[in-house]
Amino acid sequence: MRLFKPPSSAFRAEPVSPARRGFLATACACCAVWALDPSPALAQSPEVLRHIAAAREAAGSDLVSYFGLSQIAVPTPGQRSVSPDQLMRMPTPPPGRAFDNLYFVGNRWVSAWAITTSDGIILIDAMDNDDEAEHIIDAGMRKLGLDPKAIKMVIVTHGHGDHYGGVGYLKRQYNPQIVASTLDWTMMETNLEFDRPDWGRPPQRDVAVDDGAVLRLGDTAIDVLLTPGHTMGTISLLFNAKSGGSTHRVMLWGGTAFNFGRRPDRLTRINAYIDGTERAREIAARQNVEVFISNHNIYDQAVEKLEALGKGGPNPFVLGSATTVRALTVMNECAKATRVVWSS
Ligand SMILES: [Zn+2]
Ligand SMILES: [Zn+2]
Numbered sequence: 001m002r003l004f005k006p007p008s009s010a011f012r013a014e015p016v017s018p019a020r021r022g023f024l025a026t027a028c029a030c031c032a033v034w035a036l037d038p039s040p041a042l043a044q045s046p047e048v049l050r051h052i053a054a055a056r057e058a059a060g061s062d063l064v065s066y067f068g069l070s071q072i073a074v075p076t077p078g079q080r081s082v083s084p085d086q087l088m089r090m091p092t093p094p095p096g097r098a099f100d101n102l103y104f105v106g107n108r109w110v111s112a113w114a115i116t117t118s119d120g121i122i123l124i125d126a127m128d129n130d131d132e133a134e135h136i137i138d139a140g141m142r143k144l145g146l147d148p149k150a151i152k153m154v155i156v157t158h159g160h161g162d163h164y165g166g167v168g169y170l171k172r173q174y175n176p177q178i179v180a181s182t183l184d185w186t187m188m189e190t191n192l193e194f195d196r197p198d199w200g201r202p203p204q205r206d207v208a209v210d211d212g213a214v215l216r217l218g219d220t221a222i223d224v225l226l227t228p229g230h231t232m233g234t235i236s237l238l239f240n241a242k243s244g245g246s247t248h249r250v251m252l253w254g255g256t257a258f259n260f261g262r263r264p265d266r267l268t269r270i271n272a273y274i275d276g277t278e279r280a281r282e283i284a285a286r287q288n289v290e291v292f293i294s295n296h297n298i299y300d301q302a303v304e305k306l307e308a309l310g311k312g313g314p315n316p317f318v319l320g321s322a323t324t325v326r327a328l329t330v331m332n333e334c335a336k337a338t339r340v341v342w343s344s
């Protein structure tokens with residue numbers, strides 16, 4: 001399955017008026033990959049190719065999903081992606097338990113993760129809309145033996161509708177705290193970057209966090225890492241997953257795609273992304289982050305990993321910290337190649 005398409009499908013990443021939602025609904029969604037057309041000469045520059053080669057080497061054969069980010073700087077002629085709408089229309093995969101305290105509920109397009117604690121459940125992201133929150137998150141949790149009434153906190157990784165769209169349903173049903181970064185609360189209130197008619201409305205500001213915050217529920221602590229770029233308030237999360245008697249450090253990356261190529265602040269964003277991945281790489285090495293997951297299946301392939309997990313053998317979510325570092329290097333080098341193209 002090819003996941004990336006040529007940049008002829010470029011979209012506009014600007015504040016969205018209602019009149020433009022129809023266009024956006026057919027031409028984009030927030031987290032796949034698009035950009036301006038780089039010129040062929042720039043795409044072939046030695047500096048770009050050096051970064052792409054470094055990304056390819058880091059990706060090896062197991063992290064090619066992240067190497068797809070290179071398509072912004074060096075698009076492959078004729079390559080087409082699966083669109084978000086195609087992914088949304090695919091059959092919903094079964095929910096699954098990745099670790100003793102970490103559960104996947106989602107579809108092929110966007111994921112939510114549930115962390116069980118001694119005092120209730122933390123949900124990370126809320127999918128696209130109320131319907132998905134009810135029929136995929138809520139129903140999926142019940143299927144896994146989890147009680148959605150125990151959801152005490154919903155963390156929104158960034159202010160795009162495919163991550164907050166289902167918050168309204170969850171808030172009405174279970175009244176959890178809703179957490180997002182200060183920057184993205186403001187973005188959602190004042191300058192909504194992405195929207196579609198079939199996504200829920202942004203939630204009301206509730207709990208605002210900044211870099212370095214620690215979110216606690218019962219016996220569980222989640223470290224908040226500001227990883228700007230995808231949005232300027234994107235947060236990534238660090239926490240522990242348990243498996244039998246062992247514990248594995250997890251990093252959930254909050255926003256991966258360079259979907260801001262037509263924004264006037266794109267260089268600010270790509271620089272932030274480069275800095276953020278370098279910082280995260282140091283943290284991953286220092287904290288021995290063995291598990292690197294996403295809120296989009298196209299990157300972490302959680303659905304395929306859950307299928308493999310069900311067949312026995314070692315847990316495929318446990319990558320080892322060297323692989324986490326490589327994934328962040330792929331993202332970082334693709335971002336550097338993109339910066340060269342955008343700076344020229
Ligand atoms: Zn997004
Ligand atoms: Zn997204």
